[in-house]
Amino acid sequence: MTSDDQILAAELALGLLDDAEHAAARRRLLTDPDFAAETAWWQDRFAGLADGTAAAEPPAGLLARVEARLAQGAPEGAARRWPWFAGGALAGALAASLAALLLIPDAKVIERVRERVIEVPVAAPAPLVAVLTPGAGTGREPIAAVYDQQTRTLRLTATITVPEDRAAELWSIGSDNVPRALGLLAAGTRGSIRIEGETLLQPDETIAISIEPAGGSPTGLPTGEVIAAGPLVTS
Amino acid sequence: MAAESDGSTPSTTAEIGSSRSPRGRALTGALIATGMQDQEAFRRLYDLTATKLFGICLRICGERQAAEDVLQEVYVIIWRRAPSFDAARASPITWMATIARNRSIDWRRANRRATGDRSPGAVGPANDPADDAPAADMALIGQEEVQQLHDCLMILNEKARQAIRAAFLGGLTYSDLAQREGVPLATMKSTVRRGLLQLRKCLTDDL
Numbered sequence: 001m002t003s004d005d006q007i008l009a010a011e012l013a014l015g016l017l018d019d020a021e022h023a024a025a026r027r028r029l030l031t032d033p034d035f036a037a038e039t040a041w042w043q044d045r046f047a048g049l050a051d052g053t054a055a056a057e058p059p060a061g062l063l064a065r066v067e068a069r070l071a072q073g074a075p076e077g078a079a080r081r082w083p084w085f086a087g088g089a090l091a092g093a094l095a096a097s098l099a100a101l102l103l104i105p106d107a108k109v110i111e112r113v114r115e116r117v118i119e120v121p122v123a124a125p126a127p128l129v130a131v132l133t134p135g136a137g138t139g140r141e142p143i144a145a146v147y148d149q150q151t152r153t154l155r156l157t158a159t160i161t162v163p164e165d166r167a168a169e170l171w172s173i174g175s176d177n178v179p180r181a182l183g184l185l186a187a188g189t190r191g192s193i194r195i196e197g198e199t200l201l202q203p204d205e206t207i208a209i210s211i212e213p214a215g216g217s218p219t220g221l222p223t224g225e226v227i228a229a230g231p232l233v234t235s
Numbered sequence: 236m237a238a239e240s241d242g243s244t245p246s247t248t249a250e251i252g253s254s255r256s257p258r259g260r261a262l263t264g265a266l267i268a269t270g271m272q273d274q275e276a277f278r279r280l281y282d283l284t285a286t287k288l289f290g291i292c293l294r295i296c297g298e299r300q301a302a303e304d305v306l307q308e309v310y311v312i313i314w315r316r317a318p319s320f321d322a323a324r325a326s327p328i329t330w331m332a333t334i335a336r337n338r339s340i341d342w343r344r345a346n347r348r349a350t351g352d353r354s355p356g357a358v359g360p361a362n363d364p365a366d367d368a369p370a371a372d373m374a375l376i377g378q379e380e381v382q383q384l385h386d387c388l389m390i391l392n393e394k395a396r397q398a399i400r401a402a403f404l405g406g407l408t409y410s411d412l413a414q415r416e417g418v419p420l421a422t423m424k425s426t427v428r429r430g431l432l433q434l435r436k437c438l439t440d441d442l
Contacts, residue, residue, distance in 0.1 A: 003432060006431075006432075006435055007428050007431050007432060007435075010431045010434075010435070011431070014399065014402040014403055015340055015344075015402055015403075015406055015408065016402050016407075016408055016409050016412075016427065017408065017409070018408055018409070018410060043333060044325065044329060044380075045380070045384055045438055046384075046403055047329045047332055047333055047336075048380060048381035048384040048385070049384070049399075049400060049403040049404060050291050050332045050333075050335075050336050050403070050404070051332075051381050053290045053291050053294040053404075054290050054294075055286040055287050055289070055290040056286060056289045056290040056293050057286055057289070058285050058286070058289040058303065058306055059303060062285070062303060062306060062307060063278065063281050063285070063310070065307055066281075066307050066310040066311060066314075067274075069307065069311055070311060070314055174316075175333070175334060175337030175338065175341065176316070176330075176333065176334070176337075178319075200311075200315055202308075202312065202338075203341060203345065204337060204338065204341040233345065234345065
């Protein structure tokens, strides 16, 4: 660990970095255990800064709302516009492929997407989207991803090609900066994966894909090349 | 600030923070049981921590409605991530406060992006001069660790100290900070990085 690495971990823990640097530092958590430990150390130390904040009484009934959401199995989402597209945050071709991806799936999903576009309040939560950028100098194209919060399905715009005896594994890094394995992308199909169990992706998470031995990483952390990574945002 | 205005708070949160106190043990127990899908324990956990976490959300979001929405999300996340809580690695309140802080920061960043409002005025709460006041309830996380953090922050250059607080409690990035202070980005980065190096040295020196 150089002192530059230590400072980068502090910058990540504090949130000082701009979006691209932040995503790159989070990607490094996946492959560099020392860097991950340094980041965790800073987070624990900085937690003391929240300690001076005065306590405040939340409204009565908030716990009931939390429990209702948990019973429902998915977060409630207000109707939203698409500032992400309108703002030109994406290169045109990628935006188009992402838009296509949003409109391709089964009829039910299409219906929900249309409802949101015209800003009718709906019970369904807005999908989360991410642009997974490749590492610098790899010559790979960015991949767009859409996560449907209701079906807990993550879809990718591109087929991930991997050598025959290898597998593409999907990871998330949440606001605790701890990487979690989400599952393997089926070979030869356009990436679509249902996130099983209690894992629910949130808008603060970074999504990454690594190339692993068939059957997935044996260590619980990526062991091969991280081919793309990027943060999930609300669409 | 809090020392005067929250006279009743410190003793309560001090009890929560110490793993040796009955309330501290109750909190750890409630979080671990929550991880086993115990809904009763989740309600106890909420009762023990909601005012503290809401205070953090309110402080960072700066508006009540947003803080309420974020607090809801925070408890949903706590329920889902409780199985991965490791009592040997983190104190329960640190673990939960970090989730509350990070979700609130995320809301601020997203909200600012959506409205395009990056003016210095938009970051009001982080400018609060009370930020420099010592924490009244530092026992929440572990008296010594928090005291050490505050002591070490005091040796930093004032600009670096304020920047670190504004980043943590206001979600300000380097660019935001440079804009707010009216200095070049590179100047802000080198000021803060010098401060972080000093801070790390201070925190890791055994006294």
